[in-house]
Amino acid sequence: MLNGERLISRPLRWGMVGGGRTGQVGYKHRTGAQRDGTYRLVCGAFDLDAARGRDFGVAIGVDAGRCYADYRELIAREATREDGVEVVSIATPNFTHYEITKACLEAGLHVICEKPLFFSVAECDEIATLAKAKGLIVGVTYGFTGHPLVHQMAAMVAKGMLGEIRIVDLRYTHGFNAGDDVGAPEAVKWRTNPRTAGPTFVLGDIGTHLYYLSEIVLPHLKIERLLCDRTAFIPSRAPLEDHATVLMHYHNGARGRLWVSSVDAGNMGSQRYRFVGSKASVEWSDSHPDQLLYDVQGEPNRILHHGMPYLEGESLAADRMGALHTEGLGDSWANIYLWIAQAIDAKRRGDEAFLTTHHYPGIEAGTEGVRWLENCVRSADACATWVDFK
Ligand code: NAD
Known part of the structure; x- marks a missing residue:
């Protein structure tokens, strides 16, 4: 601690x-x-x-x-x-x-x-x-990725508690850009212009968080191919996207699906991660960072709480507040x-x-995020076709 x-x-x-x-x-x-x-x-x-x-x-x-x-x-x-x-x-x-x-x-x-x-x-x-x-x-x-329960998920995967990983389900969506950009603040203007944002909008802005966190939890899983479909619901943002879906095939046969959007009107749920193995699954959201769902097939579903002695050492080592007292984003950044x-x-x-x-x-970690973006753009720009991950 x-x-x-x-x-x-x-x-x-x-x-x-x-x-x-x-x-x-x-x-x-x-x-x-x-x-x-x-x-x-x-x-x-x-x-x-x-x-x-x-x-x-x-x-x-x-x-x-x-x-x-x-x-x-x-x-x-x-x-x-x-x-x-x-x-x-x-x-x-x-x-x-x-x-x-x-x-x-x-x-x-x-x-x-x-x-x-x-x-x-x-x-x-x-x-x-x-x-x-x-x-x-x-x-x-x-x-x-400083949240202690992120490292609990990684430790559980490493110990084989989930079995062989089969499904990776990642979502980071919100609705703050559901409307058009007339009179938008600077922070939106630069994000929707390829000269200032780079080759992507939401994929880079929020998708890279999903991708890096999944790499922490599943360091052994490598993407072999992916398909990215992106669009701009607000046309002025094109060629950048305000919404994208990415399908991923991993080397062990696992399948991944990732959804990023800034036009998910009304959604304040933000991020959700579910990692599904052959025996059990874990699910975590930044809206409830102190809790981890642990679902073992055939058993009652469990909620694990941060700071509790039943957690793995990696998670306890990153804990600051101790059980019963809320940890938040500031604690994660401090880590x-x-x-x-x-x-x-x-x-x-x-x-x-x-x-x-x-x-x-x-x-x-920064480089792998940019590599993932390059592959997403290559796929999306080829009309959302499968591309080998390079
Ligand atoms: P913003 O537009 O809200 O703020 C940018 C700030 O940088 C402003 O204070 C501006 O005056 C200043 N600035 C711009 N150009 C500068 C320069 N050349 N020299 C000095 N100051 C300069 O942007 P933001 O939302 O704070 O995003 C900034 C960066 O942080 C982006 O790369 C964004 O992707 C990233 N970001 C990361 C997270 C995260 O969770 N890690 C969250 C939000 C933003």
């Missing part, structure tokens, strides 16, 4: 690019990073609007002199300080991720970047090579940030042995 004791040798000097006053995701980063004393926010280029970014930075306790107009100034000015920033989080629209990550790594800074990581696998490979050459970590904020901090700390100490067994969402 985690209790806030600092698990790294000293706090990391941390900066943010984006995530300012108007940003949707910035607070989740700060909630996660600042929980365990592992990161100290020392600087930022929080906003496209430099004055608003500075005002915001000061309001959350950052020195005015270290609230910069943009990431270039942040990198250049921090490099001149003895106590300059060591790790930078990137919480900006998708099209900026690659250039900001590259600039930070070239300046010797670790990076924690939002998903979808970049636009192409080629960009991911280039950045992975750069990070390796520089001895730096790239973390990716798949913020839902993701902690695991990335431990990776950065190990790099800094030259402890490569620790890194061989330590699990955190890194550049490989």
